[in-house]
Amino acid sequence: MNTPVLLLRELRKAFDGIEALDSISFAIRDGEVVGLMGPNGAGKTTLFNVISGLVLPDSGEIMLQGANVVGLAPHRICRLGLGRTFQYTRLFDSLTVHENMVLASEATHARRREEALLEATRILGMLRLEGHREVLASALSTGYRKVAELARCLAGRPKLLLLDEPTAGLAGPLRQLVLKVLADYRREGHSILIIEHSTQTMREICDRLFLLDRGRLALQGSVEEVLKNPQTEDVYLGIHAGSFA
């Protein structure tokens, strides 16, 4: 039986008595894309923070490729095969796009600088960022910041990607390019856990959906099962059934 790339068991996290995560348990397999949805304050970002090691859980297990990562420093978790983007991009603004990527590559897997340079060039081409190669991250537009952050994440060759609204604010062609790259990444056997609010994106890319509500995993299933479930609307928008069909 294949080890899931990510396995969470009874994960709990509270802040000042408020349960941000309440007994979260699920598994993500190789090559699977799982969408994570829920209203603001549902615990999506907290879940990402706990998995990536920025926040310590109160209890529970997090197994990344079979290794227990609870308590490990974020950089160690990253080197075990986790990559992450943020809702509000966090690029290194004093560095160029290329430098951001080379750094990510060298920090995780590249044994020689030449290897990191090649990797960066390959991903720049994949995401059509060659023209922005020597541009400082601080000078990028919002859309290209999103793409550059994804590129930096990919440069670390993670086995599991945690993506926080990667297509938010992207215009049509750029959005399609990002989705294509993610689909290719999945085909190579990598997995993605993606926070999204766009049902269109969920339908295009996700295999399964999880619905988080007030820290609990309220629903999980195929995309259509979750989107068409009346509970989703009650939780997410509080409007009548039928809006997600």
Place this chain on the structure above:
Amino acid sequence: MNLNAAWSRWWLLVSLALLLLPGFASPYVLHWIILILMYSYLGQCWNVVGGLLGRLSLGHAAFFGLGAYLSALLGNQFTIVGLLGSLAGACLAGLILATMTALLTLRYRVDGVYFSLFTIAICEVLRLLVRSTNKLGKLRLGGAQGLIVNSGIHGKPAHYYLWLSLLIILTLWIGYGRKRYWGLAAIAIRDDQKAAEMIGIDTFKVSLVVLALSGLLTGLGGALYASYFQYINPDEVFGLPLSISLVVRSVLGGRDSVVGPVLGSLMLTPLAEVTRSFVGSGAYGVHIALYGFSLVLITILAPEGIIPRLKRAKASRP
């Protein structure tokens, strides 16, 4: 092609001038050039922490003073270690103190203004300890009166070439290292430490190494200072004004620039002398006010530093 040839010729002329300078500069001028080189070097040592890593150390004089005193003591009372031994001792002292500082501040997450305060505290403790200690066993420290340094390198030309070589090597190394993993990682930590962790950078290790290296190099600077002036006292070598002057030089020249500290020293060291020479003798304190006014003016015109300001002006030209 013509531009490259012109640049090559210019660099050749500058290199020749620098090489031959001690032969035609007066001792007074050579002394001031040595001071410029010294402060440029020390500014670069500071800028590795304050500029690259983004940690505002206001107590770098701690490493400087420790290096000065240790090399002076080794040279005065353990002549067997020789010059190199004294310098190595100074480097080791700076390295150990900087490593301890780094371990404490990183382990207990002493960041931002608290880091600055911590560095001031370390420096002040050392200053007061040395100031109040005339003798430590058989070691004569001199207390508040200071210490005569009986050993070291003699002659202004030797110091000139030594400081020039150190500055060139350090500047080239920083310029090279800034584009390699350690330099990029330090800048990433400065820009966003959490994001740096998230892409796999061991921020603790990188910060520790950068701080330790800066301490080692600053300690060496202290040893060479002691050798040049042949006299040290705790208020000077452990003094807050020295720490602040390193910060000011780097910030004015441009913290995010390889040559920022050099430019800052080129401007400020002669400025201090000019204001003192032309105005200081007439009315006491006026030259200090003029010096301060000049600093404020530069800060208003180029808040990010002179080099970044010039780069910005060049980039915005049509």
